[in-house]
Amino acid sequence: MHGRKRTEYKARMSDPKVVAGLQHKAKQWFKLNDELINRGGSSLELIANLLTVNPDPIYLWNRRRTLLGDTIDDLESELKLTQTCLERNPKAYGTWFHRKWCILKAGREESILQRELALCTQFLNLDERNFHCWNYRRFVVGCLCGSMNGEIVFHDEVLFGSQVGGKSSNDCSAFQDKKTHDLLASEVEFTTEKIQQNFSNGSAFHYRSKLLPYLPDIFSLDDELELIHNAIFTEPDDQTAWWYLQFLLEKYHADFDLETEKSLLEELLEAEGGESKWVLLGLYQVLRYMEGMEENQEQILRTLIRIDPDRKIRYEQMKTP
Amino acid sequence: MSEITTKNDENVSLLENSPPLYHSKHVEYVETLASKLEGSFEGALTNHLKLGGVYWSVTTMCLLLDNDMEKVDERMGLFSSKQDSPSIIDWIGTCFDDESGGFGGDTGQDGHITYTLYAILILAMANRLDMIPVERVVKFISSLQQADGSFVGDSHGEVDTRFSYCGLASLSILDRLDAVNVEDAASYVKNCRNMETGGFGSCVGAESHAGQVFCCVAALSIAKQLEPDDVLLWWLSERQCDSGGLNGRSEKQADVCYSWWILSSLSILGCTDYISKEKLASFILKAQDPDDGGIADRPEDMADVFHTFFGIAGLSLLGLFEKSKTGKIVGDIDPIYAIPSVVVQRLKLPGQVIVRNGQTKENRLQQYSTLM
Numbered sequence A: 001m002h003g004r005k006r007t008e009y010k011a012r013m014s015d016p017k018v019v020a021g022l023q024h025k026a027k028q029w030f031k032l033n034d035e036l037i038n039r040g041g042s043s044l045e046l047i048a049n050l051l052t053v054n055p056d057p058i059y060l061w062n063r064r065r066t067l068l069g070d071t072i073d074d075l076e077s078e079l080k081l082t083q084t085c086l087e088r089n090p091k092a093y094g095t096w097f098h099r100k101w102c103i104l105k106a107g108r109e110e111s112i113l114q115r116e117l118a119l120c121t122q123f124l125n126l127d128e129r130n131f132h133c134w135n136y137r138r139f140v141v142g143c144l145c146g147s148m149n150g151e152i153v154f155h156d157e158v159l160f161g162s163q164v165g166g167k168s169s170n171d172c173s174a175f176q177d178k179k180t181h182d183l184l185a186s187e188v189e190f191t192t193e194k195i196q197q198n199f200s201n202g203s204a205f206h207y208r209s210k211l212l213p214y215l216p217d218i219f220s221l222d223d224e225l226e227l228i229h230n231a232i233f234t235e236p237d238d239q240t241a242w243w244y245l246q247f248l249l250e251k252y253h254a255d256f257d258l259e260t261e262k263s264l265l266e267e268l269l270e271a272e273g274g275e276s277k278w279v280l281l282g283l284y285q286v287l288r289y290m291e292g293m294e295e296n297q298e299q300i301l302r303t304l305i306r307i308d309p310d311r312k313i314r315y316e317q318m319k320t321p
Numbered sequence B: 001m002s003e004i005t006t007k008n009d010e011n012v013s014l015l016e017n018s019p020p021l022y023h024s025k026h027v028e029y030v031e032t033l034a035s036k037l038e039g040s041f042e043g044a045l046t047n048h049l050k051l052g053g054v055y056w057s058v059t060t061m062c063l064l065l066d067n068d069m070e071k072v073d074e075r076m077g078l079f080s081s082k083q084d085s086p087s088i089i090d091w092i093g094t095c096f097d098d099e100s101g102g103f104g105g106d107t108g109q110d111g112h113i114t115y116t117l118y119a120i121l122i123l124a125m126a127n128r129l130d131m132i133p134v135e136r137v138v139k140f141i142s143s144l145q146q147a148d149g150s151f152v153g154d155s156h157g158e159v160d161t162r163f164s165y166c167g168l169a170s171l172s173i174l175d176r177l178d179a180v181n182v183e184d185a186a187s188y189v190k191n192c193r194n195m196e197t198g199g200f201g202s203c204v205g206a207e208s209h210a211g212q213v214f215c216c217v218a219a220l221s222i223a224k225q226l227e228p229d230d231v232l233l234w235w236l237s238e239r240q241c242d243s244g245g246l247n248g249r250s251e252k253q254a255d256v257c258y259s260w261w262i263l264s265s266l267s268i269l270g271c272t273d274y275i276s277k278e279k280l281a282s283f284i285l286k287a288q289d290p291d292d293g294g295i296a297d298r299p300e301d302m303a304d305v306f307h308t309f310f311g312i313a314g315l316s317l318l319g320l321f322e323k324s325k326t327g328k329i330v331g332d333i334d335p336i337y338a339i340p341s342v343v344v345q346r347l348k349l350p351g352q353v354i355v356r357n358g359q360t361k362e363n364r365l366q367q368y369s370t371l372m
Helices: A007-015 A016-037 A042-053 A060-070 A075-088 A093-106 A111-128 A131-142 A178-197 A202-212 A220-232 A240-255 A259-272 A277-288 A294-307 A310-319 B023-037 B041-064 B069-076 B087-095 B113-125 B134-142 B161-173 B182-191 B208-221 B230-237 B258-268 B277-286 B306-317 B341-348
Strands: A152-153 A157-160 B350-355 B368-372
Touching: A007 A016, A016 B041, A042 A060, A042 A075, A060 A093, A060 B041, A075 A093, A075 A111, A093 A111, A093 A131, A111 A131, A111 B087, A131 A157, A131 A178, A131 A202, A157 A202, A178 A202, A178 A220, A202 A240, A220 A240, A220 A259, A220 A277, A220 B368, A240 A277, A240 B023, A240 B230, A259 A277, A277 A294, A277 B368, A294 A310, A294 B368, A310 B230, B023 B041, B023 B069, B023 B306, B041 B069, B041 B087, B041 B113, B041 B306, B087 B113, B113 B161, B113 B341, B134 B161, B161 B182, B161 B208, B161 B350, B208 B258, B208 B350, B258 B277, B277 B306
Parallel strands: B350 B368
Antiparallel strands: A152 A157
C-alpha cells in the first residue's frame, strides 16, 4: 500500500505471466484460509504457512496462540517463525506482539532476553526509525529488569508502559538494583551509538529523553548539549536535534548557562547568513527562558514570517503576548 | 485559490498549478474496487482488513456524493444486494464474532476493537445502528480496558493508544461511554505524551507518531479532556515538508495519509492555519491517478483505497470546497469521528475542540464544546 511506483506497478499487472502467478498464489491462500476458518483446520503448520505469506492478519496469530495454549513447548519455533515474518515485513504489529507474548510466557531468562536485545540491534541497523523495534527493545529491557510484563515502574511513575495487557503490573522495586541501573545506562550508550552513526535519528533521541531523567548520576547537561551542537553545526536544517534541545530547555532550563547557549546559536545563525529557520526557532526557545529578550524574540518572529511564510500564522500568534 | 465552477461529474479545478480533482474517476475507482479485489492476491493479502477497506470506500463515496445515500447505495450496494452479493450492511452482520462480542475484519474472523469501530462507523453512516448487538459490543469493549486506563485490541492483550481511540469512539457513537472509565482512559493517554514534541506514542514511553497523535487527541476530545499544548501545535505544523505534503515524524517522507492524521488533530486543536493549506492540497491532488482514479501515498505512486480515503478526507478538512458556487463537491468530514459531519450532527455526538481567541468555530464543529 505504500511506495509502489504507479507506472511500474501497472506494467507488471498487465503482464499475463505475473497475473497468472498471482492468481495461483491467491488460490493457494484462499484454500488454506478456507481450511482454517470454515473447515476447522487447525494446525500450527497450517497457520505458519499462512503467516509466512501474510503476517498481518491478527486472527492468524490469535489462532496460533489459542493452539499453543498456556505453555509454549517450543519457544525456538515461535522465535524462528516470527523472525522469518519480520524479515519479510519488519513493521507488522501482529508479529512483534506475538513475539512479546511468547517471551512473556516462555522466554524471560537472561540468555534469551540478551539474544532479543541483539535482534533489536540487528533490525535497527536495517531501519533505525522502526518504532515497532524500538518498542520491542523497551519491552525486552523491561523483562531484563525483572518486570513480569515488560514495563518499568519507578517510584510510581511508569517509565515504559506495558505493551501486553491482562497482567497486573508490579512496582519494579528491582529498578533500585544496580543491575537495572546499569542496563538503562547501557541503553543510553546504545542511543549514543545510534546518534553518532546518524544524528538524524529522532527515535534514538526520544529514547534518550525518556531514560536520562531517571539516571541523574549519568546525566550531564553539557554532554547532551555537545551532542546537540555536533548535530546542529553539521546540519542546522535537520530538525531532529532541535526537538531534543526543546526538551532539554523545558526540563532543565534552570541548569542551563543561557547566555552561553544564546551566544552559540547566534554564532551559528551568523554562519548561516542570518536566515536559518531552525537556528532561529532554537534561539527563540532559549530566549523564552531569559529576561528582557522580548525585542530579540520579536525580531526573530519577523524573520521567520518572512522566510517560512507557510507557518506565518503560528508566528503571528506567538507575537501576541 | 480559484473558485469552483464545474459540478459533480467533471474534473474540478481547485488550485492553479495543480491537477484538478478527478471527481468522477474517484467515484468509479471506489465503485469498482470490490470486484477488482475479489479473488485476487491483493484481495487475499488484505482480506483481514476488509471491513476497514469497506469503511474507507463507503466514507469516500459519501464524501464524493455529498451524503446522497441513495446514490451511495446505487454505486456500492450499501443497503441493497448487488450481483448476488449481500448488501454491505448485511455482510457487516456476518462479521460479528459471537465468541468475543466484537466485529472481525471479515466473516469468520476474530472480533477486534478496531474492526468493531469500523462496523459502527459504517452502520452510523447507513443510519442502521439498530443492527449492532449493543449490549454484546459494549461488554466486549469494556472488557478491553486495563487497570491503568489503557485499552487492548482483543483478549490477547496488545496495548496501543489506537485502541483507546477505537474504544472511546465506538462507545460514544453507541452512547455508552458509561461502560468504561473515561477519566482513566484520558489520563492513560496523557501519560503517553512526550515532552520533546508534545506528541503521543502507542504506549507510555513510545515515540510520537502522527497516527497515534490523532488517536490520542481525538480520544481526549471525546473524553473532553483536551489541554492547550503549544509544543504539540508546533510539532504538528512542522510536519509539512517542502513538497507541501505532511510527514508523520521528523525527517520522514511526506505521505498523503498524514493529511488526515495531522490535519484532523490540527482541526480539533483549532489550528489548521498553522500550515499552508494550498501546498498540502496541491500535494494531495498530485498524488491522484489521472487515468484510473484513486489517490496514492505520494505523487507517481500506485493508488489504493486507504490513501484515496485520506486524500479526500484531507481535502474536505482543508475546506477547499466551501467557495463552491454550484454546491459541494466533497462533503464535510468530522475530524474526531472521521465520518461525514452530517452523521455526527444527526447522532449528536459529543466532543471537545479548541478555538483560538478571536477565531470563530468552524461550521462543522458547531455542536462540540469548546475549550478556550
